[in-house]
Amino acid sequence: MTEPRSQTQLLQFVREIVNREIGSGKAVLGDDTDLVASGLLDSMGWIGVLTGIEELTQIPNFGNPWPEDRPQSIRALTEIASEAGLESRAEKVPEWQATADEDRDIEVAIAGWGFAVGARELTAREMEKECGLRPGTLQDAAGFESFHIASEAEDQVALGKRAAEAALAVAGVEASDVDLLAGTSATFLGLPPFTSTLHTRLLLPVQCRVLEIGGACVGLLSALWAANAVLTSEGQGTVLVVASEVHSRLFASLHAPGNLRGLFGDGACAFVLKARATQDGNELALGSFTFGCAGRFASAFEARLNQIGNAGFQFKGEQLGRAAVDHLQHVILRLERLSGRPRSEVDAFAIHEPNPRLVGILAQNLQVPLEKMPLVSRTYGNLGSATCGIGLCSALNRFAKAVRPTQPLIFLAAVGPGLLWAGMYLHRQAEHLAA
Amino acid sequence: MTELIVSDITVMAPGYCVIGLQRLSSGSFRSLRPHPPSGFAWADPFPHRRGDAVLAQLVPVPGVKHPHTEDHLSRGLISTGRGLAEVELIGALKQAEIAQNLEELFQCEIASQSSRGNCWIPSGQGCRSICGCEFENIRFRVFEGPDRATLRARLVLPSGERLESLPVVDREWVGCFHQLLNHFRDRHAGIRSERFMNGPLRDRVIDAPQRFARIGLARGMQDAKCWLMLDSLFPQPQESWFQTLRP
Secondary structure, eight states, X not given: OOOHHXXXXXXXXXXXXXXXXXXXXXXXXXTTSOTTTTTSSOHHXXXXXXXXXXXXXXXXXXXOSOOTTSOSSXXXXXXXXXXXXXXXXXXXXXXXXXXXXXXXXXXXXXXXXXXXXXXXXXXXXXXXXXXXXXXXXXXXXXXXXXXXXXXXXXXXXXXXXXXXXXXXXXXXXXXXXXXXXXXXXXXXXXXXXXXXXXHHHTTOOTTSEEEEEOOGGGHHHHHHHHHHHHHHHHSOOXXXXXXXXXXXXXXXXXXXXXXXXXXXXXXXXXXXXXXXXTTTOOSEEEEEEEEEEOGGGTTSEXXXXXXXXXXXXXEOHHHHHHHHHHHHHXXXXXXXXXXXXXXXXXSEEEEOOSOHHHHHHHHHHHTOOGGGSXXXXXXXXXXXXXXXXXXXXXXXXXXXXXXXXXXXXXXXXXXETTTEEEEEEEEETTHHHHO | OEEEEEXXXXXXXXXXXXXXXXXXXXXXXXXXXXXXXXXXXXXXXXOOOTTEEEEEOEEEOTTOOTTOTTEEEESOOEEEEEEOOHHHHHHHHTTSSBOSSHHHHHTSOOEESSXXXXXXXXTTOSSOSEEEEOOSEEEEEEEEOSSOEEEEEEEEOTXXXXXXXXXXXXXHHHHHHHHHHHHHOSTTHHHHHHHHIIIIIHHHHHHSSOOEEEEEEOOOOTTOEEEEEEEEEESOOOGGGGTTSOO
């Protein structure tokens, strides 16, 4: 039942997790070595292995209780993960999705895409000066070259509208055809909320539904997931997904510290999603999603209003950077597992970019070419929820202009305050039929 | 002689590790860890309870290594017959080492291989090896290996941060866990114990007017990781909490 490639990948993942717990200087003699009986792992290390596999595979309560008749070995861990993964998937997938997966009648495809960035351009040096930062802080230490900031005439709704209209044009869809608008903006503070304001600005039909999504930097992935769920369950329709952020105005008005303000630019992205019968199209379709929240890093980035309306910020840049890279790596590993394809086959990584330097570290850790990551932040700054979306737009534009890969695969990954993490992959519609 | 209020009694094979509070002239308290006259662990049965006031002749351990700066040599503990009730003990603990967030616990960053796994600090780092904190939420988890079951806890600190997989080494809570395992005593003992702990027992803890935890650091072994542990959990379990268990 399990494809050999998935089993091989799983075994490799388990070996990595075990070796990580064992640490350097010790060697596992083989996949059948009893890790606890041999003294390679104590009880702490064993539970570390179980929780590590649990996190990677999302198998709840993995290996607990441990079967009495199985050795505590790499091979047994892999076999149990493989068996439990199949059962877990069969239990969790709701009937409508199971049917969809089996019959592959309906997939959700990206029909259009677009983005917009703030009209005002600043070099990294100019941003350093504006934020009172030591020269070199943003350019040399973090890798930024320039930032795009909203002009006085621009706000989240204006940027979102430009991105949305570009996406609708690519899709060849009129605003009157949109059935649902799913929007996210962590920087829009006010009522009516962002998405309903955008709905009005775009002159979408009155009966077009509105879904306001949170999640800050993972907001776009959450919105895509919601859109995917709606379209898959309804089997038809057109959804417009928009993420839009204007960090500059918000952080300036709240007197955010310069080392935080100086990281961000302003921008928006939009996608038109349509439910398609699988045999109809040749567009990129949404694959599986993965989400999580690692509360241990909740205090690494905090911004709150107190009772008298003053803003308080906490920003532990180094800790957050390390946690972001670790969790983005984790998401990529999960996507390899979900897609059944290794990262070497991925054509583009559209990821959230805390800063360009961290993207470089991530590429190095994953051993993937940096050219496969659009490096949106180097030119525009960290755009929050719009970052990975603009990365995706960049990849889709590249495919549209050049020879498109025959089996395209794009990984999206994002992390946000909390620490939230999310990922999904895009693949060619009807790929499974070709396989 | 130094008077200590016994604050933490943790399971550390083959016996127990004990920490006590010393009152300072400022009215606050500091934690000290008296070593037994021989060996590393106080022998079982350990005759004192949390809150007991004891006397000890203490000498700082020569060349003590961070983070276990509380370690002291002793010739034994002498009961005074006096002590603090649990509420008063928690009051004293709040005037000792206390943290609002993870970094404040040991004044250094806490490491972990994964967001659900064990946490540690590297041996040689950290300014202390025991610290208290209030908590917003707690859940228990039982891991059943081929030979034995172990109890873990997840805590949410006031800062909103989580500690995912803390081994529970509080003598009283470990005893309560073993009592449950013995009560259920079949191949589902682990799951049923976990359910009971996350049901009626957790409700008692969450509803208590005073909740407090003490997080400690085990000594770094060969891999030099000082694992975080749940040394004490207040309120302490009471016999009356088990009345809902059917015989």
